[in-house]
Amino acid sequence: MVAHPVLSSASPSSAAVARRAAHGHTPSAFDTLMASAWAEMIVSYWDDQHRAGRIDPRAPLDVVDWMPGDGGSARQMIQALVQRVRWRLGFEPRLRYLACVEDAAVAGAWHHEPELCSLLDPGLLVPMLWQPGGGDAPCLLPMGEPRRWASMNPVVVLAHDRFRHLPQRLLATHYGRLLEASPQELMERRDEPEDQRWRPVDENTLTPALRALVQSHVAGLNSAPVCLPVGAIDALAQVAALCPGGYLVLSTARGFANDRGVRLGGFDSVLSTFRRDRLLPTDFALLGAHLAGQQALAWHRAVGEAEVVQAVAGGAGSSRAALERWVAPLARGDCGDGAALARVMRCALRDSGASAGLVVLRRAQHDPRVFAAACPDLHLRWLGRGGVDREAWAEALRCVWGQHLPSPHGPPLFRDVALSAMRIAEWGFARRVWLRGLAVHGRTAPDLAQLAWCESCSGDLASAVRHVAEALAILPADPLALDVQRRLHERLAAWDTAEDGWLRCIARDPGGLVLEPLDSSHAPALGHQFRDPQIAVMSGFDPIDATCNAAQWVDARRLEASRIDYAVMHAEHGFVGHTGLYQWARAGFFYFWIGVDFQGRGFAVQAGRMLCRHALAHGVDCLITTVYVDNTRSMRALMRIGFRRMPVRRPSDKEGLHYMALKAPGVEVDELAVLIDYNRREEQPVDFEPDPDAAINEGGTA
Known part of the structure; x- marks a missing residue:
């Protein structure tokens, strides 16, 4: 979601006033x-x-x-x-x-x-x-x-x-004569004859060293300015x-x-510089x-x-x-080269896209002004598209922000940095940039609405609701804030309000994860993280491709009332994976997958423990799942969650599968009966038999 920047009208702090006073001496x-x-x-x-x-x-x-x-x-x-x-x-x-x-x-x-x-x-x-x-x-x-x-x-x-x-003193040599003038008077009395605006230098005002310096310097000049x-x-x-x-x-x-x-510059160059800056150039x-x-x-x-x-x-x-x-x-x-690279950045982005812009930004050593030259076109048109190197842009944005000092009298660069970060799903970084920008430049409705959307995309809907309420209190008719409020209300309306309901947020654990009911708002991120074909193969889910996009995939799963699907949300990264249950009676079939960009970080174990703990505390006595024999990484994750291998096999399986079960503490459950019941519901073979080679591994590694 992108909004056009709106300048703050908030009153600056005393620190901001002091910094504004110093701004006049900024290089x-x-x-x-x-x-x-x-x-x-x-x-x-x-x-x-x-x-x-x-x-x-x-x-x-x-x-x-x-x-x-x-x-x-x-x-x-x-x-x-x-x-x-x-x-x-x-x-x-x-x-x-x-x-x-x-x-x-x-x-x-x-x-x-x-x-x-x-x-x-x-x-x-x-x-x-x-x-x-x-x-x-x-x-x-x-x-x-x-x-x-x-x-x-x-x-x-x-x-x-x-x-x-x-x-500085503005002198001039004019065919052997040494003259002096006030640049301010030259500007104000430009219609008067030059001999009335220039006067001979009073040599008593020059030290012997300065007199010798000027005479030596102007010896090779016929008619030229001398900025002493x-x-x-x-x-x-x-x-x-x-x-x-x-x-x-x-x-x-x-x-x-x-x-x-x-x-070559002559008097025109000196006076045009003074006219613009009220300062003379340095010789x-x-x-x-x-x-x-x-x-x-x-x-x-x-x-x-x-x-x-x-x-x-x-x-x-x-x-x-x-x-x-x-x-x-x-x-x-x-x-x-900084100023020229800023112009090159605009052309590169226009003609060649985000990858060329990244090259220019690196050449400029991530100078904030060169980055600013790319905006808002960068985050409006380019970032977020397929094929953009998100990891490289995330590093570049952090470098840009690390070299920028937010200032109430300076440009609101935080908006372009934060919006760019949101386009590549760097939600935690975007949140910090928004908060710092709001603290320095003041709180406006569009900025608060963007912050609210950022929070909602990283699993903190409570904060999102607070920020959008504050935005509408500042400007009740702000279109962006109203749009974010509508989207949040639509999502929350589909959730269960009862504490024991399934369609509700499962609170964030110390590792920074939260599970929230899967809905269409997760579809773009889900499609991006599902792009590795091996995820569909190893998880057994239908692929997301040209015949079934991410939104259709999510909608199809939501139509199955017995399935309870959750988006795995991370405070920094937003959507990192998907987990859920096929639930019936007092049993459930557990499944999960972690996105291609976030595998190997322990998120599967954290999310799995959260969901299984929630299920076993809300009436489920036994959870079962399957894993391919050669999927050792998922096998280890399941065992760390608490699942144990069942000593059975199914001869009709075309590929080797391990059958896993997790039972509620202190509850007697026939896990094989649960497994058979699930397969009958799914119209799958139930020709299970003891597996003589099964050895239940009680360990598991990270």
């Missing part, structure tokens, strides 16, 4: 591919420093994030680093990820977010106060009093696109002063990688030229679409050869 050009490339580079840097004896393993290895946003990018980076640190470094480091926040309120709000708490509690993620380029000393904000930060080990700083948010990153220069000087053990600074932002980019070539005179090394290249990635290294152990080695993951250039 714009950061995704899973960039996190992966940066993590590879950082670990390579640490590995070299450790081999050179410049790392004290007893002290923390600090990664300072100047733009962690609402914590989502910080979580992505931590995951990427942890995955690589464990196998790459020759020691177990004390990794400490220092996320710069606006104030203590934001840091406190993070402790209310489950995804961040698991990182905060062990001290892996530590909030920090640091205004790059500012005068205040950085300090840590762990639980308790703030304390000043210092690190003797080499430090990694993730600047992201913070340089664009720091002060004065804030970035001050911030990098602060990093050098605070990190005596060495440092590595990584940044990525919209900007220029070389003079050619400046000349990384100019910044690199400045660093060359400050005993620091810089490397940068263009990636993606008008983005530049830069690495700056300084302090002990830094050399041009080492830097070239460290930046190898960035030099490939694929770290900026």
Whole structure:
């Protein structure tokens, strides 16, 4: 069941408000591919420093994030680093990820977010106060009093696109003249002559170093803009002063990688960027030229679409050869492919279907934004079809969700993830995604109706009824909630209300199973799990094929009043199998099968024990069943349920069968008489005779 997303109108929590305040400093050009490339580079840097004896393993290895946003990018980076640190470094480091926040309120709000708490509690993620380029000393904000930060080990700083948010001056060289203007005034006074909007640079406002830098930089330019990153220069000087053990600074932002980019982009490029973002692009070539005179090394290249990635290294152990080695993951250039892969995803899904979309998603390392580009087409048209690799998509969806931090001001990705999971019967995962999304984005009628359907498909109709009631209380006319309510009422109306009735739910056992009366709602899942032809062969049931689909199969069984059929439902997986009884007088014939995707997990034994226990407690004195001689797996399962082999055989059997019986404790029953009675009712031969080779196996293995 699929509904179009409806945005929440619920009031955000105080934690949500704090996270919204931080959203303004969320890195714009950061995704899973960039996190992966940066993590590879950082670990390579640490590995070299450790081999050179410049790392004290007893002290923390600090990664300072100047733009962690609402914590989502910080979580992505931590995951990427942890995955690589464990196998790459020759020691177990004390990794400490220092996320710069606006104030203590934001840091406190993070402790209310489950995804961040698991990182905060062990001290892996530590909030920090640091205004790059500012005068205040950085300090840590762990639980308790703030304390000043210092690190003797080499430090990694993730600047992201913070340089664009720091002060910049817009200069221009125009045939030997050096001019300056306010980009805001250029926008507001665009109809005035250029000589009234640009003024000569007051050289007294430039330090000698900056004056020499600008003059050297513009020497090869005739008429071009110069974005002077004065804030970035001050911030990098602060990093050098605070990190005596060495440092590595990584940044990525919209900007220029070389003079050619400046000349080709020109003034139009600078002003269009400012018009869109109210920020100037960063001239990384100019910044690199400045660093060359400050005993620091810089490397940068263009990636993606008008983005530049830069690495700056300084302090002990830094050399041009080492830097070239460290930046190898960035030099490939694929770290900026995220936006292009999102477009490729849409085309691949449209032209080639879910399998091609899965390839693109893997190439994007399960980036949430690339996944979002596939929706809603992915779960509306593709997932749930025959031939879709459900197991691979289940793994992919978990990877996507694991890299996404739900945020009230961010896109409601939880809907697309949960709906996709429901289409491939990953009910438990879908339930958790719905619940987390509802907690963050607010409770809406369509979302609650989807959650109700998810619960109903995994055996928890009581919760389903509660959720749909809440949905209709919010929006009484919601069509999806009304449809789910109708379906639930139709199912429940067919159940017995008496405690001793057979057509009722048999409560969930500790293993997560529940047995509920089989009906047409189970047909799609039943047909999928019955797709192995051997299930029909070994269980003796009619096959489900082109002449008899799953719904017809279920309806045909429901017409036989003496048969009591149950769907075996699992809280995580939904429908996993089928069990039931042919019941007469005080006896019954037991049968079961487990779906092709869930065999070998013990579900047959759990479900069989539940049904047999229920039957023996409600008037059945003896249960019988049969199993093919070569079906050793089912034989073991039956013996673990409690069945024992009867010492009889039937010469008329074309294939070898074992006859099994389970009797109620303390009840005297002639099990052979029950077996003969059943065969007469089924119009089967009753030429039973003693089996001299029968040996009742009292054991059985898992």
